[in-house]
Amino acid sequence: MNFIKRLFTGLKQEADTPVTVDSSVAEEAENSPVTAEAENSPVTAEAENSPVVEEVPEPEPAPSFPDVRNVLQIPVISESIFPENSDAVLIKAQPSPTGDQCLFTANRPLMSGNSWFFLDFESAEGSPLAEGLFCLEDVETVLVCEYTVTVTRKDKTLVDWVPLAKEVGAAIRGALEGGEGLIAEKIIADLPSEDEIREGIQKVIDDEVNPGVAGHGGNITLMTVRGNSVTIQMGGGCQGCSAADLTLKQGIHTSFRKAVPKVGAIFDETDHTAGLNPFFS
Amino acid sequence: MPKVNTFKVKVQTGQQGMSEPVHFNFNNHKLPFENVVGSAESGKNFEGNFEVNSFAHSLTLVGPGSGKWEIEKITIEYDCENEKPYTIQFGAVTLDEATEVNIWQDPPVLAFDV
Incomplete structure (x- = not known):
């Protein structure tokens, strides 16, 4: 259609403009088959007789969004890492990918049903397990939960956990073989109920954490409370964010422990690789 | 995020x-x-693999295009570059027509006895 319009306009301009034509060229043009064809062509005839119609641009197709995929996350079936019915105290060390923490798993319970976070040496008073660990120079914090101890080290620049892990293993083994209670009786006696933990954590999420992360389009949901251990899920902009680990450790952990000092382990069950556009994929 | 050479699913x-x-x-x-060996029909075992060579x-x-698929167990053998097979x-x-299940797990972090 544009072609016809251009042709029609061009013909009209030619008709209006006085043109000096070389007679030989004009003669040649008159006799040329192309000109004759053009004069008789239906296109020219149609263009002369029909009114010029403005072309209506076709509407642009709606932008296509990726399909929302519903990906289920199911737990991995883990096989026991220790031989069954072993009398010896067996401990495995597993450094975290970030290198600042190391998880120690023993083949016997260290604190059944609950967990406790020891912030410093003073907080470890009366708890032989934590006292032994804080005697080690590089231990910053200690979290005891069920069969595990998570140790954070002071020197974040060191990557090799083997030397410190061996010392931590010896301290855990020593506390277990000591025969005393591993955690101070006062701590066990004053453990809060699940409802108290749930109420306190939900309040700090609503009043402090979520208003803070909302600026980045994120949100935190309290999923479960078991004993004094809580499990949260990071959603919105937090899910898959490259700074999620920093937000969790420096923001959420600090807020939770400040508002609810007796909260123990804080688990994050967010799958940071799921979703439509995660950073960690 | 390792490079997956191949993986095999059961x-x-x-x-x-x-x-x-x-x-x-x-x-x-x-x-x-x-x-592919076997099938995903009721009570049967399915095995299949794929050479990925990508991250x-x-x-x-x-899940199936229609209906439901009840899975009892999924076993995946991964062969990734610079990693031991796990x-x-x-x-x-x-699963149904609207769902998928994640079967990716990073290689296990090295654990050692202390």
């Missing part, structure tokens, strides 16, 4: 199976398995 189907070919979704590309961003097992097991899950 799926044990429960009471409700499906007769369609089993597909997986690697980095949002839906593909059928290769070297894993996401890997899911895709095996991951998942438990029961039911």
Whole structure:
């Protein structure tokens, strides 16, 4: 259609403009088959007789969004890492990918049903397990939960956990073989109920954490409370964010422990690789 | 995020199976398995693998086009570049036309005795 319009306009301009034509060229043009064809062509005839119609641009197709995929996350079936019915105290060390923490798993319970976070040496008073660990120079914090101890080290620049892990293993083994209670009786006696933990954590999420992360389009949901251990899920902009680990450790952990000092382990069950556009994929 | 050379899947189907070919979704590309043995029909075992040679961003097992697929157990053997081959097991899950299940797990972090 544009072609016809251009042709029609061009013909009209030619008709209006006085043109000096070389007679030989004009003669040649008159006799040329192309000109004759053009004069008789239906296109020219149609263009002369029909009114010029403005072309209506076709509407642009709606932008296509990726399909929302519903990906289920199911737990991995883990096989026991220790031989069954072993009398010896067996401990495995597993450094975290970030290198600042190391998880120690023993083949016997260290604190059944609950967990406790020891912030410093003073907080470890009366708890032989934590006292032994804080005697080690590089231990910053200690979290005891069920069969595990998570140790954070002071020197974040060191990557090799083997030397410190061996010392931590010896301290855990020593506390277990000591025969005393591993955690101070006062701590066990004053453990809060699940409802108290749930109420306190939900309040700090609503009043402090979520208003803070909302600026980045994120949100935190309290999923479960078991004993004094809580499990949260990071959603919105937090899910898959490259700074999620920093937000969790420096923001959420600090807020939770400040508002609810007796909260123990804080688990994050967010799958940071799921979703439509995660950073960690 | 390691480079996956190959992976092999074994799926044990429960009471409700499906007769369609089993597909997986690697980095949002839906593909059928290769070297398939068995089927995903009720009570049967399915085995299939795929030579990927690419970095894993996401890997899911895709549900049937219609109906439901009751899975009892999924076992995946991964062969990744610069990693020892490792095996991951998942438990029961039911998939349908709207769901997929994540079957990707990073190589296990090295643990040592202390």
